[in-house]
Amino acid sequence: MAASPATSRLAAPRYALASSAKSRFDRRLAKILAHAVNVFYEKGYEGASMRDLSRASGMSLAGMYHYFESKEKLLYLIQRHTFSTIVEQLRGKLDSTDDPEARIRILILNHLEYFLANQKAMKVLSHEDEVLKNGFGAEVRSLKREYYRICLDVLDDFKRANRLGFSSRVAVLSLFGMMNWIYTWYNPRVDGDAAKLSEQMGDIFLRGIQDGKSVRKSARVN
């Protein structure tokens, strides 16, 4: 048979990556993933060839297949790692307070901090979110739903605490839009760091979902 290790070690913590993975295999794989992120970031998933990816990692084309069985799995590993890390981080930080507004601020800051620190991975996550099919796609979509659920709950708490009437769904999805879109325009020199940006977006969003006489209904179209 002579099966490759990636397929033979069926159980075992193959593809650890999240925790303190120590084996030579895991460290090498993590390096490959990091280089692959750069290539996917620049050329897109379909536009990046296995030859591009192997060149970027300084490894032969065939050698890559020792670490993962397909290009699709490579994208899956990147997306899973990125998504589960941001969910994990958010969970930890939200524990620090019960104040509903502060929790929304935390959510925004965490998202933008992670987004800007891992901009390329986050673009690959946002931009290539429909290419994974079947099993891999289902797993990533499940992580996404989990993240969405957490944020929706944070918003619902705020809404209840302040007796507000906005649609939580539209609000949270609008907020995601504001934040995820930055990969198309962010420039550190003119836009500052995550703290500055999250304060600005937080201000807009938090004022936006609260009641206020400031909005003149008369100015509405139709």
Add this chain to the structure above:
Amino acid sequence: MAASPATSRLAAPRYALASSAKSRFDRRLAKILAHAVNVFYEKGYEGASMRDLSRASGMSLAGMYHYFESKEKLLYLIQRHTFSTIVEQLRGKLDSTDDPEARIRILILNHLEYFLANQKAMKVLSHEDEVLKNGFGAEVRSLKREYYRICLDVLDDFKRANRLGFSSRVAVLSLFGMMNWIYTWYNPRVDGDAAKLSEQMGDIFLRGIQDGKSVRKSARVN
């Protein structure tokens, strides 16, 4: 020689499409573009093959090349048409009033109306915005800057009229994010039509960029 018409008619209003294009050639091309939008929408630019595109238009692979000289040009024609139409529509509608807030409402409604009515084309425009290089890319980017400029001016008017202090850049780009992101989540059955959505987003955004005691600075993180 036997040059194809697409390359031989050098001057002339080849690729009219925007205005009331009447020739058999233009009508057929418009049909192909419409079908191509569907395919790009579902598979992405790189993921869609010329064979997919020809199948969708019910035309042979070779026959397509009578209407445009490359796959890249096909994407360019789609993007240019979509973008110049939305810019043109916005220009027309903004003329109807001078009220700064009403103009922002118009901008949002126009964007969402067009976005939802041409959701597939708008996704192709948003999602495949980096694949066009050189000449084609420069032209589309120029249209994008024009649209950005108009929106920035509308926001600046509002800011000046109400003596507000927000960053117009961050505000307009956040607004684009809110609006453009909807292609990832919009469901007509639960989210209603463009008018409803633009009222909700308009409320969030307009309150968000105005001053108000509602935002507790104390709740800020760090």
Add this chain to the structure above:
DNA sequence: TATACTGTAGAACGAACGTTCGAACTATGG
């Protein structure tokens, strides 16, 4: 009816794609 141009498609081009195979290398442990 002869002439010229427009529109269409079958077949093929070379290049690039994701993936596989087997041989060769290196590291480890008895």
Add this chain to the structure above:
DNA sequence: CCATAGTTCGAACGTTCGTTCTACAGTATA
């Protein structure tokens, strides 16, 4: 020092890619 497992890669597989060539049918003009 040999045996074994883990790691690497050149070469090639079959397929699909975007594009082109050529021949031919349709249509309008003269």
